[in-house]
Amino acid sequence: MSKYDEIDFEKIALQMQEQVEKDPNNVKLRNELAIVFMETNEYEEAFFQLQAAAEIKPSVQTLYNLAYFYFTEGKPIIEATSNTKETRSFEEEAEEESISSTWEIADEEAFDLVEGLLKNKPVHYFPYNVMGEMYIKKEKYEEAINVLKEGIHLTPSLENLNNLGLCYYKKGMLPEAAECFHKAHPLRSCNNYSLFPLLSYGICLAQLGRGLEARAVAKELLLLSEKDEEALEAEIAEIYYILGDYREFVNIYSKLDWDFYSEEFLPTYFYSLWKLSKTKEIEELASKIIQRKEKEMKEVIQDPDEEEDFKAEYEEATREEIAFIKNAVREVYKGKAPIIDYKPELETRCYLYGCFRHTNSNPNYFSI
Template sequence: MSKYDEIDFEKVSLQLQEQVEQDPHNVKLRNELAIVLMETNEYEEAFFQLQTAAKIKPSVQTLYNLAYFYFTEGKPIIEATSNTKETQGFEEEAEEESMSYTWEMADKEAFDIVEDLLKNKPEHYFIYNLMGEMYIKKDKYEEAINVLKEGIHLTPSLENLNNLGLCYYQKGMLPEAAECFHKAHPLQSCNNYSLFPLLSYGICLAQLGRGSEAREVAKELLMLSEREEEELESSIAEIYYILGDYEEFINIYSKLDWDFYSEKFLPAYFYSLWQLSKTKEIEELAFKTIRRKEKEMKEVIQDPDEEEDFKEEYEEVTIEEIAFIKNAIKEVYKGKAPIIDYKPEVETRCYLYGCFRHTNTNPNYFSI
């Protein structure tokens, strides 16, 4: 348990609300209150505080935090009843017992704010990291590369280096991607201990034909995954599959509990078994998996408490899954190697300025 888990955030929230009432133009207090409100899951009120702070004093800090909230949480939409007016302010609406909110995505609002902030070349990497994520979400990898490079120039981090590597990977620039992933991994911190940059590095090495290096990375990943209880074994095994080391691939896959894995993982396993002339294992696993799926489908169909629409959908999906397994075996027996479509993970962390839980810095509050 961290020291923050021992904090009575509701008590702190009440104290900050009193201070804000006494000093309503203090945007630093409003920012602190918003962060505490998020800790108590009062996101509508947190949004109001960030929005108000940005209106009172538009600055890198206030505008950026509002943009970050838009991107990660969306925006609350007021659902007014017949007793309320849609034009009321957030503070007035909070007093209406019949008022409720729905949430919707607000990526455009976030993008517009951050794009405008970047025109002034801010000197902190959070803003560049966030814009990089926004571009990646839109599959605009060239734009993401440019902005992430600026963030890295200010402060290299696991997130911006990994995400730059992701962009290079998507553009087929494997040597550049490998270098970024390699640099990202040592920058693990208490805020982000992800093993995905190292995994992506191993995948790149394998695809580049750097077998001995890729194997060393895979061994390290297996050790770290077990130690950190990350359960990345199936992904790590892909390094061996790409290298054509089917024996080691099978060694890892044979230990998986297939009750918890999608049938999408089976073709590569079937092919590896076929490469080693282990067709009996293919037939046994396929038979066992299909029987399990048929049993589960029957139980759902016969359950009187389940909705008919759900039963029909479940049956349709299960039939498709079984057909997928049977077809995978046919393709493997023809000697067709399944292609593993690896996709690097986007790395992120809390980028909220002033977040005390993540010890984030807080730039000044001067207007821009």
């Protein structure tokens, strides 16, 4: 249990609200109150505090935090349920009991705010990291590369180095991608223990034909995955598959509990078994999984408590899964090697200025 789990944030929120009423122009206090509201899952209240702070004193801190909230949470759509036509401020609306809200994506609002901030060359890396994520989300990898490099120049982090590697990987620049993933892994911290940068590094090494290094990374990953209880064995095994080491690939896959793995993992396993002349194992595993799926499908269809639409959708999806497995076996017997379409993971963390849970720094509240 974290030390923060023992804090009464609801009590703190009430105290801070009283302070804000006495000092409404204190944007630092509003920012802290917004973070406390997020701790109590009162995201609408948090949004209004961040919005108010940005209106009272537009600065790198206030505008960025509002942008980050837009990007990660979206924005509330306020709907008045009363008949009054008076014009109210957003704070008055937030306090009215007759107001309800739904949420919508606000990526463009976030993008516009951060883009404007970056024109002034902020000296902290958070805005650059977040803009990099925004560009990656839009699949604008060249733009992401440029902005991530600026963030790395200020402060290298697991996230910006990994995401730069992701961009290079998407552009087919494997040596550059490998270097970034390699540099990202040692920067694991309490805010991000991810093993995916190291996994991506191993995949790149394998694709570059650097077998000895790739195997060393795979062994390290298996040890770390077990230690951290990450359960990445199936993904790590892909390094061996790319290298054509089917024996080691099968050694790892044979220990997986297939009740918890998608059928999409099966083609490479079937092919590796076939390369090792273990067709009996292919037939047995395919038959076992198909029988389990047919049994589960029958149970759902016969369940009187399930909706008919759900039954129809479940049956259709299950029959597609079974057809996929049967086709995978046929393709393997033709000698067709499945290709691994590896997708590097985007890395992120909390980038909210002043977040005490993640010990994030807070820049000065000077106006832009």
